[in-house]
Amino acid sequence: MNTKEGYLKFHCKLEKSGAVIPNNLFSEINKWRSQMYSLNLIGAYENGIGFGNISVRVPETNNFYISGSATGNFKKTGPEHYVLVTNYNFDHNSLNCQGTIPASSESLSHAAIYEADEEIMAVIHIHNMEMWENGLDKFPTSNPKCSFGTPEIAMDIAGLLKNEATREKGIIIMGGHTEGILFFGKNLEGAGNTTLKYYKKLTND
Ligand SMILES: [Zn+2]
Structure with missing residues (x-):
């Protein structure tokens, strides 16, 4: 947990409803x-x-539809585990969403990517120490001083995405978020295949 100055506790305003994700999107996002x-x-x-x-x-x-908070514990997810983010505010580290559960506190990094490049349609955020260490500063890397819960991380990500090479590579190593990497693409398949490509490249498995 980042406690340095400027950190704002994440706040999610949930408009409670049933599952919101359309069936076809659910099967695709669930597959990946x-x-x-x-x-x-x-x-x-x-x-x-x-x-x-x-x-x-x-x-x-x-x-955007995103996997909900604390769903990492589930081996399998259902439509109720995805929520719709309808509004967000980087300065306040807050967002509005609809669904059965709150959105992940990491949703604002996804929002920053969507806002920075309208061609990006899907984002995958993963944790893996080996990939993170091997990719750090070799691939587009966000400023290690920028952590979650600060408006600076959104601005930093937007800055990296101004670079066409970053957009082509489809990867941002999160310098200030140990193990954290963002992958993105023009659809879920693109983001998914990019993740798998770097998984091969950056691990010894
Ligand atoms: Zn993370």
């Missing part, structure tokens, strides 16, 4: 989420804290 879970790129630590999340943009908006 299962694959990430089987590689332990999305999952939970021994202490029960979940890590990693996956999202897909609602076309022509900055809204």
Whole structure:
């Protein structure tokens, strides 16, 4: 937990409803989420804290469906485990969402990517120490001084995405978030295949 000055506690305002994700999107996001879970790129630590999340943009908006808070513990996810982010505020580290459970506190990094490049339609955030260490500063890397819960991380990500090479590579190593990597693409398949490509490249498995 970052306690340095400027850190704002994440706040999610949940408009409670049933499952919100359309069936076709659910089967696709669930397919990729299962694959990430089987590689332990999305999952939970021994202490029960979940890590990693996956999202897909609602076309022509900055809204997106994302896996909900604490779903990393589940081997399988259902439509009720995905929520719709409808609004967000980087300065306040807050967002509004609809669904059965709150959105992940890491949702704002997804929002920063969608806002920075309208062609990006899907984002996958994973945790893996080996990939993170091997990729650090070799691939686009966010400023290690920028942590979650600060408006600076969103601005830093937006800055990296101004660079065409970053957009082509589809990867941002999170310099200030140990083990954290963001992958993205023009659809879920693109983001998923990019994740798998770097998994091969950056691990010895
Ligand atoms: Zn993370």
